[in-house]
Amino acid sequence: MRKHSLSVENPLEHGKHLFRFCLVHVKVFQNVFIYAINISDFGRGSRNWLLHVRYVRGEHALCQDLADELQRQNNNKHRYAHFIKGSVLADAGRYQEALERFHSCLRLLPQDPEPLKQVAMCLFRQGRFQLSQEAYLEADKLTKYPDAEIYCALAECAWNLGDLQRGVEWARSAVQAGGAERAGALLARQLVASGDIHAALCAYDHALTSHACGADTLAAAGALRLRTGDPRRAFQLLGAALAQQPTQHPAALALAAMMLQHKDLDAALARLKAALSAHPTCVAAHSNLGLALMGKKKYIAALTCLQRAVWSAPLSARAAHNLGLALIICRRPASAFCRLATSAALQPTQPHTVLLIAITLERLGDSRSDAAYARAAALAPNDPLIMLNLAGRHARAGRLGDALQHAVKVADLHKMAEKPDAQLASSLANLVALLRDSGVELSQLPMSLPELDSPSPRPVGKEDQNSPDEELAPDEV
Structure with missing residues (x-):
């Protein structure tokens, strides 16, 4: 056994070490003495602490046995045993039985707000939001001080009941009562749902600067x-x-x-x-992964990811839209039309889905493509991409006057845009060059379009994305 030696060169330091040694041993003996007193009084003292310890440790079976024993000793009037048994039942998902236990606590002491809060929580987990809200309001009346937990729960009840205004008020009360991160995030979420984005940003900033989120x-x-x-x-x-x-x-x-x-x-x-x-079943991740692989020309892998997104969420209009777009790029217009029709049925007012349907019908040689182009323009009359594709359709059909009219509108929209799209301007310049070669007078255009040194990418619907002699890159497995 190793022995510790103390330096005797400095008597003052030696005294300090000795004092610390004695102090540590006194504390050890004091703790042992207190533990011995607790063991001796174990039979006749309160054992609420033991119930709490076993519940916190997750020893639910031992906790239930001890609670039953305490109930037998106290003629079924032990409040804390009822409370702990209700908590164990609630954790197990047996909410109706837990409600009975918490009601037993309330019958023994009606002025205690804690069992009432647990009753409200069980009702909330059962989906009975109106009853849960009423129980939380009763618990709020019984508390002596503002309780942030109650206010957060009331805000969540109002959220599920569709009362956003009341939800925002309760969330603000929770923040003022010291609800920390939960209250701040809940307030921001309620504000986003109500459309007040600026206030939501302020709520998030306050939560991030005030608490460790x-x-x-x-x-x-x-x-x-x-x-x-x-x-x-x-x-x-x-x-x-x-x-x-x-x-x-x-x-x-x-x-x-x-x-x-x-x-x-x-x-x-x-x-x-x-x-x-x-999150292997995340639809958005599969859809975005497919679009990223499409950008790297990994077409088979991209179609696989997008198809998996559609299988995971058959009622997702966005997943069907993305798969339809990929099928158009892969020159499969019939399959693309089926997917885009599904997306349009789920979300009829999405103009870009209708535009892709028009492009698909045009590639299939269907005369209904003009009606689809007109429908897309009616849904978004100020969208320059839709107007540019409509102008291209008129130009390909020989309606040069209509093509020039829509090209003028695209030029006006491009000029008014805060951040002009370079690709859109390049595609418009290509269209104008084609109209000029056809002998159309272009003096009506209000802006000078950029001259292209090399061919630029055309928007979807002008021509195929890939040139006829382009080979597809090898796909990932």
């Missing part, structure tokens, strides 16, 4: 920043969410969407694969 809150705040056009702040928040929880798939999906917008396909693929490893 988790990955879910960081991801939600980052996604909202991305929606409002603040990619730099969104990138910071989403990166923080992934650093805290690498398997947080909403953050990975949002980052992948940002990377797809910036044409960084390899980084987007890595994020999407990470998201799928955490």
Whole structure:
């Protein structure tokens, strides 16, 4: 056994070490003495602490046995035993039996708000939101001080009942009562649902600066920043969410969407694969992965991913739309029409889906394509992409006057845009060049269009995405 030696060169230091040694041993003996007293009084003292310890440790069987024993000793009037048995039953999903136990607590002491809160929670988990809200309101009357947990629960009840205004009020009360991250995130979510995006951003900022928030809150705040056009702040928040929880798939999906917008396909693929490893049935991840593979010309793998997204969510209009777009690029217009018709049936007012249907019908040689083009233009009369495709349709059909009229409108919309699309301007320049070669007078155009040094990508519907002599790249398995 190793012996510890103390230096005697400095008597003061020797005294300090000796004092610490004695103090530690006194504390050890004191704890042993207190434990011995507790053991001696175990038979006649309260054993609520033991119930609590066993419940917290998850020893539910031992907890139930001890609760039954305490009930027999106290003629079935032991309140805490009823409470713990109700909590165990609620954790097991037996909410109706748990309600009976909590009601027994309330009969023994009606002024205690804790059993009433548990009753409200069981009702909420059963989907009985109106009764849960009433129980939480009664519990709020019994509490002496503002309870942030009750206010958060009331906000969630109002959310499920569709009363967003009351939900926002309760969430604000929860934030003022010190509800921390849960209250701030709940308030922001309610504000987003009610359409007040600026207030939701302020709520997220307050929660992030006041509390150490988790990955879910960081991801939600980052996604909202991305929606409002603040990619730099969104990138910071989403990166923080992934650093805290690498398997947080909403953050990975949002980052992948940002990377797809910036044409960084390899980084987007890595994020999407990470998201799928955490959530293999995520429809958005499969759909975005298919679009990313389509950008890398991995056509078979892209169609496989998009088809898997459609199988996972047969009622998703967006998944059907993306698969239809991929099938158009792969020159399979009949299959594309079936998928796009499904998407249009699920979401009839989506103009770009109707535009793709028009393109598909034109490639199939169906005369109904003109009606589809007109329908897309009626749904979005100020969309330059739709107007450009409509002008191209008129030009291919020989209606050069109508083509020029719509080209003028596209030029006006392009001029008024805050961020002009270079690809759209290039495609418009191609159309104008074709009209000029056909002998059309172009003096009506209000803007000078860029001259192209080399052929640029045309929008979907002008011509095939791939040239006839282009070979498809090898696909991934």
